[in-house]
Amino acid sequence: MLERITQIREEALKALEEAVDQETIESIRVKFLGKKGELTALLRSMGELPAEERPKVGQMVNSLRVKLEETMTQKSDQLASVGLALQLSREQVDVTLPGRRPKLGTYHPLSIVLRDIQEIFLGMGYEVAEGPEIESDYYNFEALNIPKEHPARDMWDTLYTADGNLSRTHTSPVQIRVMERLAPQVPIKIIAPGRVYRRDALDASHSPVFNQVEGLVVDRGVTFADLKGTLTLFAHKVFGEDREVRFRPSFFPFTEPSAEVDVSCIVCNGEGCRLCSQTGWLEVLGAGSVHPKVLLISGYDPEEFSGFAFGMGLERIALLKYGIDDIRYFYENNWSFLKQFKAQ
Numbered sequence: 001m002l003e004r005i006t007q008i009r010e011e012a013l014k015a016l017e018e019a020v021d022q023e024t025i026e027s028i029r030v031k032f033l034g035k036k037g038e039l040t041a042l043l044r045s046m047g048e049l050p051a052e053e054r055p056k057v058g059q060m061v062n063s064l065r066v067k068l069e070e071t072m073t074q075k076s077d078q079l080a081s082v083g084l085a086l087q088l089s090r091e092q093v094d095v096t097l098p099g100r101r102p103k104l105g106t107y108h109p110l111s112i113v114l115r116d117i118q119e120i121f122l123g124m125g126y127e128v129a130e131g132p133e134i135e136s137d138y139y140n141f142e143a144l145n146i147p148k149e150h151p152a153r154d155m156w157d158t159l160y161t162a163d164g165n166l167s168r169t170h171t172s173p174v175q176i177r178v179m180e181r182l183a184p185q186v187p188i189k190i191i192a193p194g195r196v197y198r199r200d201a202l203d204a205s206h207s208p209v210f211n212q213v214e215g216l217v218v219d220r221g222v223t224f225a226d227l228k229g230t231l232t233l234f235a236h237k238v239f240g241e242d243r244e245v246r247f248r249p250s251f252f253p254f255t256e257p258s259a260e261v262d263v264s265c266i267v268c269n270g271e272g273c274r275l276c277s278q279t280g281w282l283e284v285l286g287a288g289s290v291h292p293k294v295l296l297i298s299g300y301d302p303e304e305f306s307g308f309a310f311g312m313g314l315e316r317i318a319l320l321k322y323g324i325d326d327i328r329y330f331y332e333n334n335w336s337f338l339k340q341f342k343a344q
Contacts, residue, residue: 005060008038012068016075025076032068039065109341110211110330113318114193117213120237121191129190131174134165139173144254145293152253157199167197171214175309176298183299187219204326211314218300218307224289227308231287235263238321255288255309266320282320285312
């Protein structure tokens with residue numbers, strides 16, 4: 001038994017001396033001091049010894065345990081010190097080197113486009129108006145000449161709340177609120193930017209949450225020609241003076257007559273390509289003369305006053321302006337994408 005204790009002592013100390021990392025020390029600890037280790041096995045076999053030898057052997061085993069634990073601690077501290085010195089030598093800093101400038105944030109492309117749109121219309125005498133994102137059915141539909149059960153409601157995939165209100169599907173309700181508040185004052189010249197909500201799945205061209213910019217002008221003697229002149233100027237400011245602009249007949253319940261506004265393709269210049277589906281044109285926004293019923297509901301006599309309104313998707317304008325092919329890029333917070341707009 002005494003020879004075995006001496007043998008374990010020499011074997012353990014030699015192994016610790018040759019250890020080069022903490023994992024090796026831990027394996028030595030398990031081998032000699034663990035529950036199934038060498039010293040534990042010796043203590044369990046002491047019952048086989050004569051009674052007079054047990055105290056001496058037990059004392060030697062316990063002394064060896066203490067010795068090994070102290071040696072392991074010293075070796076572990078030594079390796080840690082060496083490792084720290086090596087790490088510091090690798091990570092030392094040359095204080096004479098110039099500092100690294102922190103990365104500065106940038107405007108989001110949607111913020112850039114919204115700023116440009118606002119500057120264009122503010123320059124034409126418009127004001128910015130806002131309204132609630134949770135709307136009543138009256139302001140979102142009925143006051144816009146879309147009564148209950150009207151088939152035009154299918155154009156908007158609406159999200160309703162438990163109390164019968166809804167997440168606004170467009171920013172047109174802001175127009176009604178402004179007209180109600182000011183009636184019968186004129187002129188009214190506003191744009192209404194803001195978030196809107198539809199029951200759409202997120203894909204390359206659709207999002208359940210997106211941004212719109214609505215516009216409204218009400219005064220005496222406002223004509224469709226005023227609308228055409230305003231939106232042609234807007235299209236040239238956003239997409240370039242060389243863009244052609246056309247107005248196509250369309251339908252919206254709150255305008256009459258109504259039109260879709262297109263610009264000549266920014267890629268092929270009207271020759272036809274994949275972006276414009278070989279048509280040479282890109283749809284930009286919808287517009288029209290304010291429907292007489294909408295004027296009347298909002299407190300304006302359609303015999304005396306007239307107006308025009310228009311609405312555009314902010315994301316769509318940005319997609320076309322920058323040649324981006326996936327609306328999801330705007331929402332993913334990808335620095336590789338966003339940093340391209342740093343100089344804007």
